[in-house]
Amino acid sequence: MEEKFAITDRTKVRRLRDRGCYDREAVYKILDEGLVCHVAYAEGDSPRVIPTGYVRMGDNLYLHGSTANHMLKMAIRGAELCVTVTLLDGLVLARSAMHHSMNYRSVVIFGRARAVQDPEEKLMSLEAFVEHVVPGRWADIRQPSETELKVTEVIALPLTEASAKIRTGPPIDDEEDYALDVWAGVIPLEIEAREPQRDARLDPSIKVPGYADEYKRLKVES
């Protein structure tokens, strides 16, 4: 695969152009850090957007759900998808109202998905999904049964048309506003894990595993 995504009419960042990024590695890094994506599809003129988990494996984004899931059904029928992953990194407090902003890293992907039929690829994508969310978890849990796999739909969206949009750094104020007596800067935001809550039906002798006890949404190095 090329290191850079080709810029298309849909992925080109038009306004605030320096926020646009077409670098495959940068796009994958954002995808590997996120937990939830928003998937849009159109029903005629009527748009739909739903949040769901995902995982990137190689040059594909994998989504899964029940075989009864409407979005997955539409995708398999060939509906075009637009998938966005957004990481909110901070609140940008400027000296003037209109220069307030947010620091974020987002990815947008366009394309059509294919149903994953191959049982091995299906299972691998589900393992990758669990490991994407909680690294280390897969080895501990009961694996999917044949019946469970049968009622689970997995689709793969090729990462061929995508781009990232990134805002970092301090507020950018109008030059004359820098003299104002107003605090300005950034409030960084992070996703933080709290102490794991044991299932009430759990045997008291079962200890909380390290991957849950010290869970961190790592900024994954790709």
Next chain:
Amino acid sequence: MEEKFAITDRTKVRRLRDRGCYDREAVYKILDEGLVCHVAYAEGDSPRVIPTGYVRMGDNLYLHGSTANHMLKMAIRGAELCVTVTLLDGLVLARSAMHHSMNYRSVVIFGRARAVQDPEEKLMSLEAFVEHVVPGRWADIRQPSETELKVTEVIALPLTEASAKIRTGPPIDDEEDYALDVWAGVIPLEIEAREPQRDARLDPSIKVPGYADEYKRLKVES
């Protein structure tokens, strides 16, 4: 306005029905806690979804941006919108792979927006937006100029067709899996603010305000 949203074909939660919620107060509470929404619209068959800030004021959701913003232009031309706000509350670790899940609260809204022309409503919505993101900030900052207001588009989406979807609580495992020697429970996730970063050009005598120093994304009581 009615306390309950009418259930429509598009807002009805079909699978896992008990997660559906049509209560106006519950929907507003989620909207008031979130910071970023995902707005979808269709360009013919081709869906688009973009992340952006928002604020709820009364029974409307307000979005704003540059007058050059494509999504806002489409909305003003009458394009149907689908807006989703998703709050991720935790990772649900079940004993079996396929019962892993996430705790979340999400809202979906359908409708067409109107351009906000009235200068007073426009200004009020921008104030509400800043106060939604950082309560207490508006009084400290330089107010929008006439020129700034002119190049800012504000749209209002009426909250008439909406629903929430909520998952809370522990994993739900298959009965026979409860005997497995596997830790199960929930890793709660929260958005946490770090220490504010001062703008490098800020006069050292200007102290960080309390609303930035002790920023918390409050679960707003509505």
